[in-house]
Amino acid sequence: MSEKQMQIESERDAENHDRTEGTRPLPWNDSRVLFRYKLRRIVDKIVVAVTIIAVAIVLYPLLDILFMFFYRGALAISLPRLTELTSNLQPGLANAIVGTLLLVSISTLVAVPLGVLGGIYLAEFSEGGKWSRTYASTVRFLSDVLSGMPSILLGYVGFLILVIDFGWGFSPMAGGLILAILMLPYVIKTTELSIRKVPLKLREAATALGATRTQLVNRMSFPLALPGILTGIILSISISVGETAPLIFTVGNSDYYSLCLIHCSTNFLTNIIWYFVYSPNSYGPNLAYLSAFLLISFALVLNITARIGLRRLSKI
């Protein structure tokens, strides 16, 4: 401490001594400290206000989308709109709903078994040796790559391989397989993560009781991880229901029911929006509103089921 500073200190002490009559000076009685304290409080309040505004700005579009499409969807909904074909005089969404369900069932049937098995492998069987560890990390890396791949590229690949090279034409099977590839990384990842969450203690206890690795998976870690795995599956279904870009090049468009797998195009809900957005017909926009309404309510229901319903079931 330099001499000058010491001098200032002693002067200040003398001042405080005068003010507080012999007691030790309290820092919070110093007006400068008090001022800085108030300033810090004000800055803190401002930051809180700014974050609240940020939340409001972020939630506004969500609420507006929900409100608008529920309102317009409710105005547009009627029995013929849900049960008639798009080609009829009184056009409806029946074939699009059936098409979406068909696509999602194909992709779920393909992606869920593959993804769950792959996830179990990565979580339980990949520690065996050097090779299997390298293999597992390669698979993890590639599935990360896959999940970051823009969906339109998957559409292109599907178009080139399935539609043209395999000669399937625009078909639900091509679209379903592409959706399955889109879902696969999510299912693999959530399965692996939720199995890894099973506590080590339980694992050790089961091994100590003489369980083989297969028994361990079948009787303990899989059942315990099931709620988490189901959450991942449901969320990935919700993603595939809302997907559009890859399906445009693999599924095509049709005004009729088509319950076949290859050599026939079909319609689907997201395509209705894409197709009728600029439609000059009087019924076009209504079909698009109704379709958006159905898609949003589907996504909402699946998300709520996955995040709230299944979390309750989870025992770990």
Place this chain on the structure above:
Amino acid sequence: MTLVVAAGSILFIISAVAVLLFTAYPSIVSNELGFFTSANWNPSLSGTVETVNGVHRLTGSSFGILVFIADTIASSGIAVLLAVPAGLGVAIFLTEIAPRRISAPISFMVEMLAGIPSVVYGFWGLLVLGPYLFYTVEPYLSQHLGFIPIFSGPISSPGLLSAGIILAIMIIPIVASISQDMMARTPKETREGAKALGLTRWEVTRKIVLPYAKTGIVGSIVLGLGRALGETMAVAMLAGSGVQILPKSLYYPFSTIASYMLLNLGAAVTDPSGMELSAIMELGLVLLAITVTVNIVARLLIKQGFASSSENAVRV
């Protein structure tokens, strides 16, 4: 069994890249480096076919993707600029400010934003956001900020600004939820120690939480960028698909790589020489390279963020 399953994903990625490369080969040979350095994309309509470097192409056609690359970077850049403050604001509110009673439902709603299909965002952008920008925001901006080059020029509703805002809304949940995870991993002891020393909430956030979660937050932003670069449907609906213009102002209609790919595959297939199809596949390869690189960087950052935070957690 599980080994085979995981091998499938490797096989798919390899075959996908192989098919894209195979189809893009004529364009790679014929367009050479001019593909990346020219801003002139002109699939010629002349009926005559000529041969360059041993592959057929239409006379007078030119394929330069600079304009798509510039537009893709511009729109994603706007999205990231808007999404980062909003997403971080939400994350800070959820981890540092709101009590659990409030933060749980808001966090759920922010995740719901990620569950809405992108075609619905595009629809909402056309119905609500676009007109609002066109009639209210853009005239105001060009009137009062017109002296800055990017705010001047003729206004139009499909354009960089509207697509950038929609992209921002779509990547906010990614930025917000991953940053929130990272910030929540700050050790309780450090946080409580800071609070006991009298730091306000903002000071705890700025001096303890943000430095602690820095790597992960940057990772979440890069991941959001990757999503914005590859987003297709909403951009295709809001971009106005202008080609041949490097973006000069916020209002210009534009085409990203993904939106151009979505809207022009049908036209590309009809090119008798096959060059346009080949060029559009090379465009896809470029998009693949960009998004995969960005995603790998993001995953590495997030992984590192997780690793360093658990390391610190042990030390503290």
